[in-house]
Amino acid sequence: MRKALGAAEEEAREQAVEETGAVPARRRALAVSDSVFSVDGDAAPLAALAGACRAYGAALVVDEAHGLGVLGEGGRGAVHGAGLAGAPDVVVTATLSKSLGSQGGVVLGPARVIEHLVNTARTFIFDTGLNPAAVGAALASLRLLRREPERAARVRTVAMGLYGRLTAAGLAAVRPDASVVSVRAPSPERAVRWAADCRAAGLLVGCFRPPSVPDGISRLRLTARGDLTEEQVEKAVDVIVKTAPTA
Incomplete structure (x- = not known):
C-alpha cells in the first residue's frame, strides 16, 4: 500500500511540474551527532561528517555536551576545532551544566535557524527561560576559559593520566579524546x-550497562577535571584497581 501510494504521489508531482513548470522542493536531510560520545569518550569525525552532509545537501547538528570547554582552541569545542564554527549548514547544541558549571543549554547556528526556533518551537516559547544567575555563571566560565585557555589542556592531561594509570594496572580503559575515560567491566552485575564498591570507598563513578550500552560492554565512566591534583588522580585509580572485579 505504501509503495503504491508513493508511486502515485511521485506521478502527481511529475504531472504538476509538467503543467506548471514549478520545481518541487527537495526533502531535507539532517544528520545529528555528538562531538564527543558520552560513553567511551571518543570524538566524532566532524570534518568528514560535514563533508558527507554537504555532498548530499544535508544539514549537520552537533551536540557539544562533552566537547565544549575541553576540545578546540582554549576549550572552544570540537566544532570550532574542526573549522566548522559559524558554518551556514551546521547547528550546535551545548549544555551549560558540564564544563561551564552552570545550568540550561543553548542552540548556536545561522540566524535563520534561531529565528525559526524562536517562532515555531512551542516548548521554547512557553517554557521558563534561563535565570539570570545561570546565564551569569556560564558567561563567567566562558570568560575564564578565554583568559586561561590552558585549563582545557589541563583537563585532557588529567584524562590521559587516568587512562595511562588504569591501563598500566591491567584494566581495559578506552583512550580518551576529551574528558571522559571509560573502563570496561566483565558483566552488568559486576559493573554495578x-x-x-568505589562509592563505599569514597569515589563516585558512573556505571553504564544494558540497555544503555550494547550487551557485553558494561563499564564504569570517569570524568576528568582540570583542578584534580596528581594525588587525587592516584587515589582514584587506586580505589578503582583495588575494587576491580576478578575475572
Whole structure:
C-alpha cells in the first residue's frame, strides 16, 4: 500500500511540474551527532561528517555536551576545532551544566535557524527561560576559559593520566579524546557492584550497562577535571584497581 501510494504521489508531482513548470522542493536531510560520545569518550569525525552532509545537501547538528570547554582552541569545542564554527549548514547544541558549571543549554547556528526556533518551537516559547544567575555563571566560565585557555589542556592531561594509570594496572580503559575515560567491566552485575564498591570507598563513578550500552560492554565512566591534583588522580585509580572485579 505504501509503495503504491508513493508511486502515485511521485506521478502527481511529475504531472504538476509538467503543467506548471514549478520545481518541487527537495526533502531535507539532517544528520545529528555528538562531538564527543558520552560513553567511551571518543570524538566524532566532524570534518568528514560535514563533508558527507554537504555532498548530499544535508544539514549537520552537533551536540557539544562533552566537547565544549575541553576540545578546540582554549576549550572552544570540537566544532570550532574542526573549522566548522559559524558554518551556514551546521547547528550546535551545548549544555551549560558540564564544563561551564552552570545550568540550561543553548542552540548556536545561522540566524535563520534561531529565528525559526524562536517562532515555531512551542516548548521554547512557553517554557521558563534561563535565570539570570545561570546565564551569569556560564558567561563567567566562558570568560575564564578565554583568559586561561590552558585549563582545557589541563583537563585532557588529567584524562590521559587516568587512562595511562588504569591501563598500566591491567584494566581495559578506552583512550580518551576529551574528558571522559571509560573502563570496561566483565558483566552488568559486576559493573554495578564495582561502582557501589568505589562509592563505599569514597569515589563516585558512573556505571553504564544494558540497555544503555550494547550487551557485553558494561563499564564504569570517569570524568576528568582540570583542578584534580596528581594525588587525587592516584587515589582514584587506586580505589578503582583495588575494587576491580576478578575475572
